[in-house]
Amino acid sequence: MIEIEHLTKRYGDITAVSDLSIRIESGQIYGFLGPNGAGKSTTMNIMTGCLSATEGHVRIGGYDIFEQPNQAKRLIGYLPEQPPLYMNETPEEYLRFVGEAKGLHGLELKNQIEEVMEQTGIEQMRGRRISALSKGYRQRVGIAQALLGNPQVIVLDEPTVGLDPLQIIEIRDLIRELGRTHTVIFSSHILSEVQTICDQIIMIAHGKLVAFDTPEHLERTLMTPNEITITAEAPEDEVKAALSGVPGITDIDWREGEQGLVTACIHTGLERIHEASRAIFFAFADRRIPLLEMSLKKASLEDVFLELTEASPHDENGAEGEVEQG
Numbered sequence: 256m257i258e259i260e261h262l263t264k265r266y267g268d269i270t271a272v273s274d275l276s277i278r279i280e281s282g283q284i285y286g287f288l289g290p291n292g293a294g295k296s297t298t299m300n301i302m303t304g305c306l307s308a309t310e311g312h313v314r315i316g317g318y319d320i321f322e323q324p325n326q327a328k329r330l331i332g333y334l335p336e337q338p339p340l341y342m343n344e345t346p347e348e349y350l351r352f353v354g355e356a357k358g359l360h361g362l363e364l365k366n367q368i369e370e371v372m373e374q375t376g377i378e379q380m381r382g383r384r385i386s387a388l389s390k391g392y393r394q395r396v397g398i399a400q401a402l403l404g405n406p407q408v409i410v411l412d413e414p415t416v417g418l419d420p421l422q423i424i425e426i427r428d429l430i431r432e433l434g435r436t437h438t439v440i441f442s443s444h445i446l447s448e449v450q451t452i453c454d455q456i457i458m459i460a461h462g463k464l465v466a467f468d469t470p471e472h473l474e475r476t477l478m479t480p481n482e483i484t485i486t487a488e489a490p491e492d493e494v495k496a497a498l499s500g501v502p503g504i505t506d507i508d509w510r511e512g513e514q515g516l517v518t519a520c521i522h523t524g525l526e527r528i529h530e531a532s533r534a535i536f537f538a539f540a541d542r543r544i545p546l547l548e549m550s551l552k553k554a555s556l557e558d559v560f561l562e563l564t565e566a567s568p569h570d571e572n573g574a575e576g577e578v579e580q581g
């Protein structure tokens with residue numbers, strides 16, 4: 256559906272997107288994840304024909320966005336980070352204006368406006384000025400205009416930013432709903448959001464692709480080890496002896512325990528956390544060593560994100576690499 260090939264965008268000395276290649280298939284929800292300044296908006300602006308590229312190609316449904324912009328743009332609806340809403344207009348007036356700009360008119364325009372207002376739940380607000388709407392409803396109006404013209408792909412740049420928790424839930428539900436009938440690509444720097452909504456995660460940092468996978472597979476294949484923390488009531492040498500026969504342990508950090516107690520943070524192999532915790536339990540039980548505490552910390556998507564997007568010392572953009580979470 257969308258092919259991005261060797262895409263590069265430079266703003267003077269700043270390389271916002273660097274040799275990015277992605278292939279997006281129809282009918283899935285893609286989360287575009289990356290820290291601030293990673294290049295998400297730049298990529299989305301190029302993909303939707305709003306910005307030129309320095310190098311590379313983008314094809315939408317086989318049409319080149321730079322050479323056949325009209326055909327390519329017809330297949331894509333876009334909600335930019337700051338949608339150009341006309342505050343003095345009502346949603347209905349605004350949608351009519353956008354629809355006409357997309358080449359719709361007459362009955363078709365009227366029907367489509369009704370349809371997108373229903374899809375985004377803004378019918379009740381049709382006659383109010385946009386300036387009087389909450390941020391959540393304004394965002395819905397922005398999504399409604401993206402849906403006009405029946406595009407196959409919907410691209411949403413940070414659609415939940417600045418919304419309150421209830422509005423965030425509503426917009427996420429709307430994205431899920433749209434995912435049933437459209438290919439949806441939305442950017443975010445909120446991990447939990449991307450994890451719960453998307454079928455695929457595209458992760459970028461410093462303008463480069465660092466991961467492209469399902470949320471589940473990304474979590475399973477990351478490099479961060481799992482951790483098991485135990486507290487046992489026994490001398491340290493007995494605890495060491497008990498752990499020496501446990502398979503799957505890659506490393507142990509010994510922590511200072513209270514009197515008579517030993518605390519250790521045990522690292523295990525990637526997929527072996529339960530195997531290791533079961534073996535630890537029985538090793539201590541066999542030796543009748545009281546195990547007072549055992550807690551598991553599984554590697555999470557957050558770990559993957561931090562691991563893959565960590566700012567490199569040679570970061571040419573000077574990007575901050577900060578992570579915000581919802």
Ligand SMILES: Nc1ncnc2c1ncn2[C@@H]1O[C@H](COP(=O)(O)OP(=O)(O)OP(=O)(O)O)[C@@H](O)[C@H]1O
Nearest residue numbers: 266269271289290291292293294295296297298572
């Ligand atoms: N018009 C511009 N002129 C110069 N530099 C720019 C311009 N637009 C973006 N940049 C730079 O390009 C890089 C990528 O920016 P971009 O807005 O695409 O990132 P982003 O991932 O969308 O970030 P955010 O989540 O903060 O919106 C950043 O270093 C940014 O400062």
